[in-house]
Amino acid sequence: MATVTGVQTRERVSAGAAIWSWVTTIDHKRIGVLYFVTSLIYFMVGGFEALLIRLQLATPDGQILDTDTYNQLFTMHGTAMVFMVAMPMAAAFFNFLIPLMIGARDVAFPRLNAFSYWTFLGGSLLMHSSFLFGQAPDGGWFGYANLTSKEYTPGLSIDFWGLGLLVLGVASVAAALNFIITIINLRAPGMTLMRMPVFVWMTFVTSFLIIFAFPAITVALIFLEFDRLFGTNFYEVAEGGDPMLWQHLFWVFGHPEVYILVLPGFGIASEILPTFSRKPIFGYSAMVFAAVAIAFLGFSVWAHHMFTTGMGTIADAAFAGSTMLIAIPTGIKMFNWVATCFGGRIRLTVPMLFALGFLTTFLIGGLTGPMLAAVPLDLHFQDTYFVVGHFHYVLFGGLILALMGGVYYWYPKITGRMMSEKIGKWHFWLMFTFMNLTFFPMHFVGVDGMPRRVGTYAAGMGWDFWNMLISISAFGIALSVLVFLHNLVVSYKKGKPAGNDPWDARTLEWAIPSPPPEHNFDEIPHITHRDQVWYDKYGDGHGSAAELRKTDADADEQADEEHDVHMPNPSYWPLVVSAGLTIAAAGLMIHIAVAVFGVLWTVGAVYAWSLEPASTPSEEH
Amino acid sequence: MSDAAIAHEAPEEHPTSTGLNHRKILMWAFLGSECIFFGSLITTYLVYRGKSVVGPYPSEILNIPLTSVSTFVLLMSSLAMVLALAGFERAAGAAGDVERQQQELKKGRFWLLMTAVLGTGFLGFQAYEFIEFVHHGLGLTTNLFGTTFFVLTGFHGTHVGVGVLWLVSLLVLSYFGKVKPLDVELGGLYWHFVDIVWIIIFTLIYLIPH
Numbered sequence A: 001m002a003t004v005t006g007v008q009t010r011e012r013v014s015a016g017a018a019i020w021s022w023v024t025t026i027d028h029k030r031i032g033v034l035y036f037v038t039s040l041i042y043f044m045v046g047g048f049e050a051l052l053i054r055l056q057l058a059t060p061d062g063q064i065l066d067t068d069t070y071n072q073l074f075t076m077h078g079t080a081m082v083f084m085v086a087m088p089m090a091a092a093f094f095n096f097l098i099p100l101m102i103g104a105r106d107v108a109f110p111r112l113n114a115f116s117y118w119t120f121l122g123g124s125l126l127m128h129s130s131f132l133f134g135q136a137p138d139g140g141w142f143g144y145a146n147l148t149s150k151e152y153t154p155g156l157s158i159d160f161w162g163l164g165l166l167v168l169g170v171a172s173v174a175a176a177l178n179f180i181i182t183i184i185n186l187r188a189p190g191m192t193l194m195r196m197p198v199f200v201w202m203t204f205v206t207s208f209l210i211i212f213a214f215p216a217i218t219v220a221l222i223f224l225e226f227d228r229l230f231g232t233n234f235y236e237v238a239e240g241g242d243p244m245l246w247q248h249l250f251w252v253f254g255h256p257e258v259y260i261l262v263l264p265g266f267g268i269a270s271e272i273l274p275t276f277s278r279k280p281i282f283g284y285s286a287m288v289f290a291a292v293a294i295a296f297l298g299f300s301v302w303a304h305h306m307f308t309t310g311m312g313t314i315a316d317a318a319f320a321g322s323t324m325l326i327a328i329p330t331g332i333k334m335f336n337w338v339a340t341c342f343g344g345r346i347r348l349t350v351p352m353l354f355a356l357g358f359l360t361t362f363l364i365g366g367l368t369g370p371m372l373a374a375v376p377l378d379l380h381f382q383d384t385y386f387v388v389g390h391f392h393y394v395l396f397g398g399l400i401l402a403l404m405g406g407v408y409y410w411y412p413k414i415t416g417r418m419m420s421e422k423i424g425k426w427h428f429w430l431m432f433t434f435m436n437l438t439f440f441p442m443h444f445v446g447v448d449g450m451p452r453r454v455g456t457y458a459a460g461m462g463w464d465f466w467n468m469l470i471s472i473s474a475f476g477i478a479l480s481v482l483v484f485l486h487n488l489v490v491s492y493k494k495g496k497p498a499g500n501d502p503w504d505a506r507t508l509e510w511a512i513p514s515p516p517p518e519h520n521f522d523e524i525p526h527i528t529h530r531d532q533v534w535y536d537k538y539g540d541g542h543g544s545a546a547e548l549r550k551t552d553a554d555a556d557e558q559a560d561e562e563h564d565v566h567m568p569n570p571s572y573w574p575l576v577v578s579a580g581l582t583i584a585a586a587g588l589m590i591h592i593a594v595a596v597f598g599v600l601w602t603v604g605a606v607y608a609w610s611l612e613p614a615s616t617p618s619e620e621h
Numbered sequence B: 001m002s003d004a005a006i007a008h009e010a011p012e013e014h015p016t017s018t019g020l021n022h023r024k025i026l027m028w029a030f031l032g033s034e035c036i037f038f039g040s041l042i043t044t045y046l047v048y049r050g051k052s053v054v055g056p057y058p059s060e061i062l063n064i065p066l067t068s069v070s071t072f073v074l075l076m077s078s079l080a081m082v083l084a085l086a087g088f089e090r091a092a093g094a095a096g097d098v099e100r101q102q103q104e105l106k107k108g109r110f111w112l113l114m115t116a117v118l119g120t121g122f123l124g125f126q127a128y129e130f131i132e133f134v135h136h137g138l139g140l141t142t143n144l145f146g147t148t149f150f151v152l153t154g155f156h157g158t159h160v161g162v163g164v165l166w167l168v169s170l171l172v173l174s175y176f177g178k179v180k181p182l183d184v185e186l187g188g189l190y191w192h193f194v195d196i197v198w199i200i201i202f203t204l205i206y207l208i209p210h
């Protein structure tokens, strides 16, 4: 009932008030939607940049883009896809789902959560505003020193990049802290750690990776900006500085970052596969511990990105070895996903298709990984299109396909309506086919020596056919994205009503209405089993589930008391603090006074935030 | 179920899964992240040790006696912090006895003030040291030592500065009855962390001979 009235009141309010309610919202579900829509827009921007790149490379000696523009396009494409598409789109799922999956009414710090979103928006807008000045970042997504020094890249392009990333880092760390506390502390009674859905576990591990990996890039970027703005010597060779410092700090962050990107995809697949195989996930604890192992090992492999820098045989061998080790826990996960499907009653719905697509393409990307970890091979592959092929298989095939599956899977929960299965199947097959046709041939031209990040190639190298095929297929991906957008929009109005549990699924979010009421649960559920909702529906095969549950009289009593729910008040202070941070960062490029102004603004807003009561006094007890 | 509601108004009514307060875990996790932040800064300092191509070099310029004093001041501030928290906790414990409560609160406030004063003292030493260095020709951009030294100790100093601001805010708010022992405890956790980082920095920069 709560939903129905909620929707009605929302329709009656004026447009201004509606916008204001989004600006001040601290509801995790709405923040999740904000993250999703924003990252989808950046996905379009980054995809458009990729298309321009592919237009240029479609034929030998392409004339469409000049070198400067080409550099800006691949840099912004890579940076945006990593920091403004993959991470925030995963954050959209974290936001919407984590409280629902653990039986909570919101995250632990709702206002901090809003702050994370607005700071992400501020940082990403700051970086993209560089296009207005024709000074978009152009040093590649890993911005190697000392190409990024003032000497080799004058102007502001690198500053937009560095300062933008610093702001984005604040957003990511704040969000990660919030999810860590939420998962530690807001689980419903009975929801032990080992009863949590695998998606929650992946979020948990990802969040730890974020809080321990981001400080390294933060420091690297601070050094970079100090060098550029104040003339320090961190990466200054003439003064004894060493550009390798940047590479180490960047990749100490950068390799964990690839797990930050892909673990959410693992989590989504681990929810979809059991639902549509009608079996519990195979080897739950192995799944969990494999992820933890991946996270730990992920911090010990960073220098596999640096084999060509002459680190010496011992270091090369050590990092190659530790990298190969990661194949073990990853292999365990692969095996468990396949075993989950094995012998299940499989329903090939669109989410399931995407999850299976994820499995196959991620496997290919996973197989080229150890090839790159083999030092002699890597010496050949480094900076060729083989690498581009590899990481698009894991990022597009691994992450984006899983995220798409996640959208189809949870769209009914979020909007109350189903997405069209028919259009969805078109979407899947187009995207799956064209993504393989785009990224697979990249391996061929790569092995053959075609360099990445170079905007032209000569005719007669034997690359013409493959490049034309890649470029045409890239437009095929774009077509599939349009089909997806179409589906998103028409289903919002015309989709079949979803009901609480359209997929006959297993986890807590399916026990409540779609879309969920503002307070999520009328009664905080009491957890007795993994896959509680499935258990409540079908039991575990030993007696009726409903009966077993009734014995827990405590829980029912406690739940009754929870009926009188009050939610925290909306607040605009998170937005004001984020604005202050963004102004401070931008100020460093304009005038130091502006930066100081931004800092003072931030401090003032932090005070206002801390002094603002979180709920109206009459509601407190 | 917001941060503040849980922390201030109703910790008992909304039990958390672990029984620990949200904000306390938040602070621990945040400090864990800060460990990597300072770890990266300190590692950079060590990697670049002795790599400056021009002077002044550390051995010519570091004033170990002076910095030992400022280190002592900062250490004492941690002691004051412990006493401040004890005061606020005893005040909260003596809820029935108004007179004792006021007394304990007074002590708590006094030590809070002392912590802030000692912290400010440390910052004063640091400012003096920075100015001295500049007079001796070592600036931020002079050489690798200047670069790594000022950035590392500067970021540490900024952390101390934020801590002082935090302590003073707590002190002021306590006169409006808005400060719970937990608030002081969180500030204290941060403060002790910043102190420990300084001990490491002091040892690595000043005490290990160049």
Ligand code: HEM
Residues within 6 Å of the ligand: A046, A047, A050, A051, A053, A054, A074, A075, A077, A078, A079, A081, A082, A085, A086, A139, A140, A141, A142, A388, A392, A395, A396, A399, A400, A438, A451, A452, A453, A454, A455, A474, A477
């Ligand atoms: C929409 C389909 C996509 C196409 C057609 C595409 C195409 C490309 C191409 C051609 C390059 C290489 C440019 C060069 O080296 O000259 C590239 C680089 C890159 N792409 Fe994509 N990409 C797509 C999606 C993605 C996604 C989803 C991600 C990540 C989530 C991503 C991340 C990257 C990164 C990190 C780089 C490296 C940029 C650099 O070299 O600094 N791409 N992409």
Ligand SMILES: [Cu+2]
Residues within 6 Å of the ligand: A254, A255, A258, A301, A302, A304, A305
């Ligand atoms: Cu790596």
